[in-house]
Amino acid sequence: MHNRRNFLKLSAGATLGGIAAAIPVAASASECKAINWDETTDVLVIGSGFAGLSAALNAKRQGVGSVLVLEKMQVIGGNSAINGGWLAIPKNPTQLAQGVNDDSPEELVKDQLISGRGMQNEAALRQIANRALDAYELCIGTGVKFRDGFNIQVGGHNKARAIRTQHGTGGDITTKLYEAGVKEGVEYRLQHYIEDFIMDGQEIIGVKVRQNYRFPDLKTGKSIYIKANKAVVLANGGFARNLALRAVVDPSLDPSLDCTNALGATGEVTLTAMAHGALPVHMNLIQTGHWGSPDEGGFGWSNALLSIGWHQGISVSVLNGKRYMDERADRKTCSEAIMKNRNADGSPAYPVVFFNHDDYIGDDRVVRAVRDEMAWEVDSLEQMSKQFDIPLATLKQTVAQFNQQVETRNDPLFGRKMDTAVELKAPFIVSRIWPKVHYCMGGLKTDLAARVIDGRSMKPIKNLYAIGEVTGGIHGEARLSSTSCLECLAMGIVVSETIKSDLQA
Known part of the structure; x- marks a missing residue:
């Protein structure tokens, strides 16, 4: 037995039919x-x-x-130790300090019902959302540090409710929970x-x-x-x-x-x-994950870098220099849009994401990404066009059009929420993306x-x-960013x- x-x-290669045949007798x-x-x-x-x-x-x-x-x-x-350290917490202290007073567990569930596309367990999602502050207090009580003043709206959420650990990694949480467990008598075996x-x-x-x-x-x-x-x-x-x-x-x-x-x-x-x-x-x-980078293996830094790009910058196709999606949509929507970018032979035509370099001088997300060559600093749209083989004329039109949309706070092309978008000005930080x-x-x-x-x-x-x-x-069908840690x-x-x-x- x-x-x-x-x-x-x-797990090494059997077929699904082998599952039934292998079920043991109790x-x-x-x-x-x-x-x-x-x-x-x-x-x-x-x-x-x-x-x-x-x-x-x-x-x-x-x-x-x-x-x-x-x-x-x-x-x-x-996986938790290497994740991005994001945690969706309605009514978290930073959110309230920012003046976001109209959020609630029920608002989080509403967003998840949309992303779940009818396949979700509403009662389970509601139970988890209702325990969000308990999860937050568990972290605080064990010594987890979150970034001061950091609370943003991430893809698929209708409110800014995502906080992040001090070092931008789930290890900030796993380490503290482990240390608390050791002190309180939990035994661990590797x-x-x-x-x-x-x-x-x-x-x-x-x-x-x-x-x-x-x-x-x-x-x-x-x-x-x-x-x-x-x-x-x-x-x-x-x-x-x-x-x-x-x-x-x-x-x-x-x-x-x-x-x-x-x-x-x-x-x-x-x-x-x-x-x-x-x-x-x-x-x-x-x-x-729609924030994956083809220029680094595994989880990498792309998740952290794109927390800037999706909000303040844009993503364009290298095939035609145009935007092709709402950069702040949920993971499933964005991943499907990204993977439509293909060369004639069907191989990936990796789109790029870029934002203003001078707004993030010294930012650890940018420094790490450039250091590890999964992002690059470019001085102009001309340099970007040449380095990534993007049609220059269309690229310039796309940036000019986006900057107008920033001014009007309206995106008629894809309906993106524009509250965090900024006017794009060279130099830029550019990275390539492909889902993982x-x-x-x-x-x-x-x-x-x-x-x-x-x-x-x-x-x-x-x-x-x-x-x-x-x-x-x-x-x-789709899990929203920052909800796995919460769950x-x-x-x-x-x-x-x-x-x-x-x-x-």
């Missing part, structure tokens, strides 16, 4: 009693990103017993790969783990069994780095696209849960309390919970309350 090597090979009570457990904990958390760290710390604070976090990689944090769940009927009672695993070699380390007395929380993130699984669930996704995720985002735990009956939803909804695979909207179905649903009975699998990107069916932190609070409530039931 717990040695399904053939199923675990699915163990009997006598089989489970025969297991020689190597150790025991009360709450076992799988994954050490925002979701896992929040769940672990909050479970400890709920007084539900010992808490152990398992991370398969060699460092704490997963290089622990989940090989299987140990089930007793529709109840999870522990896991089989490869200890001292070195990614990606499954022959490293040794197998041990860890018993979970009260709960197992899946917070292992998405599967954006699993190219074979991506190809199975969404054959339309361009396999040549780069990915923003850490190398460990391969989804084996999600597949293992499915093998034990967990219901998957929306697995084919995989989001691309970024976020999996699909994953395991849960109820609002984070209990994993068994697709065979449509009831919760006892003691099994899931939060964060491993879950599916929450955001719908993970908030659901870490929710799941800790659920575990305590379930123990008292």
Whole structure:
């Protein structure tokens, strides 16, 4: 039952038909009693990103017993540690200080209903939005620092509600949550790969783990069994780095696209849960980040740089020198517009984004991007035209037209909100863009309390919970920028309350 090597090979290239064939039969009570457990904990958390760290710390604070976090990689944090450090918080202190007094959790949900395109879980989004200030206070209480006075309106949002960590990275949050957990008695283990769940009927009672695993070699380390007395929380993130699984669930996704995720985002735990009956939803909804740069690998600096470009500058096609989209639309809208820019042979014709250099002299986002040659300073439109092979006459017309729109605060071409746009004047900072695979909207179905649903009975699998990107069916077709961190932190609070409530039931 717990040695399904053939199923675990699915992530390396099996077909979807192999999933059903590999679903194991649940163990009997006598089989489970025969297991020689190597150790025991009360709450076992799988994954050490925002979701896992929040769940672990909050479970400890709920007084539900010992808490152990398992991370398969060699460092704490997963994708969360390398993300851009954005957090959507309606009614955050900086927002209120800016005079934005008409925001609310309900306003955030309204924006998400639009981006979700009818596929979202409204009740789940509302629950998360209503816990936004709790998530913020969790960060502040553990020592997370946010940029002074920084609160902006990002793509797809109708209000300025996105704050950002001091250093513009999610590591500012993961480090503090981890440190708080250590102080409060949470135990963390690195290089622990989940090989299987140990089930007793529709109840999870522990896991089989490869200890001292070195990614990606499954022959490293040794197998041990860890018993979970009260709960197992899946917070292992998405599967954006699993190219074979991506190809199975969404054959339309361009396999040549780069990915923003850490190398460990391969989804084996999600597949293992499915093998034990967990219901998957929306697995084919995989989001691309429209701020990706073809001039750097992985997540990179482009996200930070484009937080300027989308607001104050413009994006133009190198094919004709014209704007081609609302630069402040949601990720799905922008990604689709960007990827229409193709050469005659179908290869990418990377559009450029540019804004005024002199408005950001010394800004760390610009300094890093230019240093790493994923952005360039150009002295004129003529130089830009020559360097990126853009028709000069049209480029000049586009800039002149945009500057007129800045003056009138109206964009008749694409309906862009122009409140942050500025008149473009040389010299410029220019970067190239192309989307990257970024976020999996699909994953395991849960109820609002984070209990994993068994697709065979449509009831919760006892003691099994899931939060964060491993879950599916929450955001719908497109997730808005700055809402993933919110979801993970908030659901870490929710799941800790659920575990305590379930123990008292």
